[in-house]
Amino acid sequence: MRRDRDEWIVGRTATRTFVALPAAGARAVELLRQGLGVAATAEVLRAETGEEFDVADFVTDLAALGFVARIGDRTLSDTEPPRASLPWLRPHHVRFALHPALPVLVGALLAAAVAVLVRRPDLLPGYRDLLWSPHGSLVLLAGAAAGWALLYAHELAHLVTARAAGVPGRMRLGTRLQFLVMQTDISGIEPAPRRHRLTAYLAGIALNLSVAAVLVPVLAVTGPGTTAHRLLAAALLIALLPLPFQCMVFTRTDLYFVLQDLTGCRDLYGDGLAYARYVARRAVRLAPAAGKAAAGTPDGTAGGTADPSLRLPPHERRAVRLYSAVLVVGTAACLAFMAAVTLPADLTLLIRAARGLGPGHGLAGNADSAAVLLTLGGVNLLWLHTWWRGHRARRAAARP
Template sequence: MTGTAAEDRPRIEPSTRVLLHDLAVRRDRDEWIVGRMATRTFVAMPAAGARAVELLGQELSVSRTARMLRDETGEEFEITDFVRDLTALGFVARIGDTPVPDGEAPRASLPWLRPRHVRFALHPVLPVFAGALLAAAVAVLIRRPALLPGYRDLLWSRHGSLVLLSGAAAGWALVLAHELAHLVTARAAGVPGRIRLGTRLQFLVMQTDISGIELAPRRHRLTAYLAGIALNVSVASSMILVLALTGTGTTAHRLLSAALLLALLPLPFQLMVFTRTDLYFVLQDLTGCRNLYGDGLAYAHYVFRRALRSPRSPRSGGTGEPTRAGDPSTRLPAHERRAVRLYSVVLVVGTVVCLTFMAAVTLPADITLLVRAARALGPEHGLAANADGAAVLVTLGGVNVLWAVTRWRERRSRASAKAA
């Protein structure tokens, strides 16, 4: 922070009173989650911090807040520093008579959609309906296992371009519906939410930021995390029931089989929790971790650095036993520490396997397809060959270009956030 910026900050005296923005508070195990929904900023605090927020919210002075906390806990608290921290988080609207500049709130997707419009998404009967639909589909498959599609069902037409374009259109439509399920469920819980493109390793994904759901009851949180998976399963179940009523070998049957496979294909990806899928957030919530991915990555870096260190380096104290001073997991509660260390193994192994598969299979296959498509273009080839080549270049090439652009934007955004 520059000297000018520091001088512009309002002075905080013992008699100073602050006005807080509208904050939400929820107890979570031994801590409290305090956040501001308008800016989607949230932080975990000990009980004393939550109590300080409560007292400051009553517009008590800094000195009186400190005195009441000392009387209640028997400990001294630096409320002045605490107010500065709250100000940096954007939780303070005014210090004394001086307004605190407020940042721009993140944009929400479909801002016209109000919680009252989608309250049904949190109704307890909805999971029961989805479960009944799944049970009916499983019963049909037990009687008619031939309805379960294979990879050949994706090749429903002789024209590769038609298969590729229709598959891409249907696949992205299902992805959008998946993310809308997250958005609608979060909006029903009062969380704005925003849908945008993102990357997970080599994958281009559509993702929904539902920051703020941390303040909702657990049932609402888990419903929001699992809403996308539930939609895919419900669509697949419906397809199976409709398939049972259509004639085998008809165009409608082939199209439904292809759509069923497209609805099922994203589900195995959800098991890749090292890429922060929907099941990752369920796992993070159930383990009570604040940042399972970030803490797991930090611990993996620590283990890697320790493995490269000489056994008798200065950090080991000359005993051959490395010290634990640099272990970032030691600052975590015991239940988080165990989860983070286990997750770090999954994170490292999963990432290595994914990137190896990309280098050995996906990337060579993409390059081969793109080269073949480029060679198929030209007046010496027929109309069908040109159409197929153009479709491959537009679809496959477009996805790769979009991944590169999205990745670059993410890196630039993170760099800007660090600079700020």
């Protein structure tokens, strides 16, 4: 349990189920945990607040969430907790991840790297650094290997930091619009202190920045034009490339969870999506053809549909409405870029690679084509598989 403004965050870390309760609800949970029965809990709440509470219905709701172990002599069945990644990793193994000195160390590494770049601006990476070899197959395969290794390390940083806070955590593949991502579910971090929560959210970004900061001075002492220098420059760029993606908060990146925490919103994405849909429906109903009869009423309704943001506290309402605009514009821009650039480029490369296979193209030509098909085609097939698996899971969860 953790107090958050006028509410309390209450839940179970093992099942990663958390809810926001008013003060009276949190007090009821506390009394029930002490062993008081339903009637006794209701009596204490009446004496403390002067109000009547239906504690029996409240207990029923808690039981549906898996928060109740026993009612009388009857033991309730428990839901199986989600499987954790690296279950052998214990909090005491990784307690260092929450040490206050760690952010200072990361800051010192970044400061040193910036100082080197100020003296040696020629070390700033550019897209040509990725093309470290004239053989496209080598560039693709090495880039894919380095990118996935760094991605795993990024998510491992989230897992380690959350585990240090006592949260199991689970790493798995997922999709964000047209992007294939690896994500770490650290649900259960909600009752932790804010410093621990923000550290867990930002651990992946800190890992990328730390890797880049270490590579900069190493790159500075490596001979320009050598293979080692070219490989280090490519690794530096690969470490930095995921960081702009983190600014796309409309895809629920690491910075999205930081934003959600700082604004005090419970479900910034879900509430923002609901508000965007409400605005879209209202715009359709208020179109000139619909006439003035469809105009919204003072209570925030439009054609019988209530504004979902009105049920939120004022500070959440403002954040949700602003985020909904970012969500709509960002999603539209991403999908438009995919349709205009990414998809045509991928199809062109795949078609060229397919045509480049055969006895008339030599060993090098066939190797390059096979590498493109394996790398690019494999990523797209993995995206489709991951998206379909997530879609089926969401449909199964929505069934009554």
